[in-house]
Amino acid sequence: MLVYQCEDSIEGIFTAIYRIYEDKNNNKECRISTDEELFLFAEYIRTEPDRVKTVKVIRTLQREFGEEDYLRICYALASEDAEKATAVYESVAYGLQHKVRPGHLFDNLAKPFLHKVFSLARSTGNEVHHLQGFIRFRQEERGFLYAPIGPKNNVLTFLMPHFADRLPGEYFIIYDEKRGIFGVHPAFRQWYLVQQQEDGLTDFEETAEEGLYSDLFRHFCNSIAIKERRNLKLQRSLLPLRFREYMVEFGENPKGSTDVLNPIRDDLTTSEGWGTMKW
Numbered sequence: 390m391l392v393y394q395c396e397d398s399i400e401g402i403f404t405a406i407y408r409i410y411e412d413k414n415n416n417k418e419c420r421i422s423t424d425e426e427l428f429l430f431a432e433y434i435r436t437e438p439d440r441v442k443t444v445k446v447i448r449t450l451q452r453e454f455g456e457e458d459y460l461r462i463c464y465a466l467a468s469e470d471a472e473k474a475t476a477v478y479e480s481v482a483y484g485l486q487h488k489v490r491p492g493h494l495f496d497n498l499a500k501p502f503l504h505k506v507f508s509l510a511r512s513t514g515n516e517v518h519h520l521q522g523f524i525r526f527r528q529e530e531r532g533f534l535y536a537p538i539g540p541k542n543n544v545l546t547f548l549m550p551h552f553a554d555r556l557p558g559e560y561f562i563i564y565d566e567k568r569g570i571f572g573v574h575p576a577f578r579q580w581y582l583v584q585q586q587e588d589g590l591t592d593f594e595e596t597a598e599e600g601l602y603s604d605l606f607r608h609f610c611n612s613i614a615i616k617e618r619r620n621l622k623l624q625r626s627l628l629p630l631r632f633r634e635y636m637v638e639f640g641e642n643p644k645g646s647t648d649v650l651n652p653i654r655d656d657l658t659t660s661e662g663w664g665t666m667k668w
Contacts, residue, residue, distance in 0.1 A: 390418045390431045395474070397423035399466050399546075400438040402474045406481060407442040408434070415482060421474035454484055455491030464510035464517075467543045476505040513542045520544065521551050523632045526561060528599040534561035535593050537635055545572045549580045603637045610638045 391414055395401035405421045412434075420428070450459045462480070465473055479502035484494045498504045526534040534556070538545075545565045549572045552561065556574070563572040569585035595603075633639040 390420060390428060391434060392420045392422050392428055392431045393434050393436055394422050394425075395436045396438060398438065399463060400440065400443045401436070402466055402477065403443045403446040404439045405436045405474070406478050407439070407446050408436050409478065411442075419478065421478050423474050424471065426471070450481065453491065454489070454494045457492055458494040461495065461510040461514075462506065464513040464547070465506045467513050467547070468509040469542055470505075470509055472505065473509055476502045476509070480506045513544060513547075516540055516542055517544050517547045519629070519632060520548055523628070523636060524548070524552070524563065525635065525637045527595045527603070527637070530594045530596055532560065534559055535564070535595075536561070537564045537566050539566045539631070539635065541631075543568060543570075545570055545582065548572065549574065549582075553580045603640070607638055607640075 391409075393405040393408060395405040402421060402423070409415050409419050409421075420431075447459070450462060454462075462477055465477055470476075480494065480500075483489075483500065483503065489496070495503055495507045498507060520538060520540060524536045524538060526536045529535045538548075543565075545563060545568075548563060552563070553574050558576050559574070560576045561574050564570075565572075571583040571585065572580060573583055574580040
């Protein structure tokens with residue numbers, strides 16, 4: 390068995406797929422590993438990300454399988470599953486070998502590798518969809534908008550185009566706390582990703598005015614809750630608990646805020662507060 394080792398990124402995995410075909414090993418038993426897992430009686434081939442090879446693979450996937458299935462593959466590669474790289478390679482090899490039509494790569498979900506890629510893509514896509522609605526930006530003292538997130542999957546690449554399209558004139562930063570990656574969007578310019586290199590880059594302070602508006606929004610959410618229409622099970626299915634620590638509705642009073650409206654601070658996560666919200 391041949392094991393192509395690469396970094397855990399779309400560029401790294403696509404480069405490994407290119408190398409398998411370049412080395413004419415696509416008819417042999419091959420795996421792609423993104424970690425240091427060892428296999429018995431295996432030959433290891435280390436690959437480094439290559440932009441030219443990545444672009445060639447992307448063009449081939451888009452041409453042969455269509456934009457929709459190509460996006461599914463990218464979503465699957467953004468997951469944290471350890472077997473995603475091998476499943477994607479086997480799916481690509483199957484599609485090329487059987488010359489499937491664009492948009493029909495995942496028609497035969499009886500194949501374990503196709504089913505796995507499809508499931509991973511659906512899970513990642515659902516998380517992207519959730520975050521597009523649940524991200525909460527706050528005004529930072531230095532004049533830009535800032536939003537921390539902690540997603541299960543590496544979805545920042547798919548979130549940035551959505552918000553860049555809707556906030557083209559804003560300087561904003563989305564920070565993936567789990568992976569230490571910043572998505573930076575300068576006003577009216579192209580967005581880019583930055584890997585955190587040192588501590589202290591996340592010491593952001595929101596403005597006093599932002600704190601007041603946060604209080605007002607929490608007070609609004611609490612005031613429109615209807616106790617008699619409480620449905621916590623439905624609420625949790627629509628708004629999973631893991632997203633709430635990054636949402637202003639469920640936070641504590643921000644530093645420097647006032648109690649003019651006497652907002653309820655911690656009750657929003659209880660059955661008497663936001664939990665009674667009608668969905």
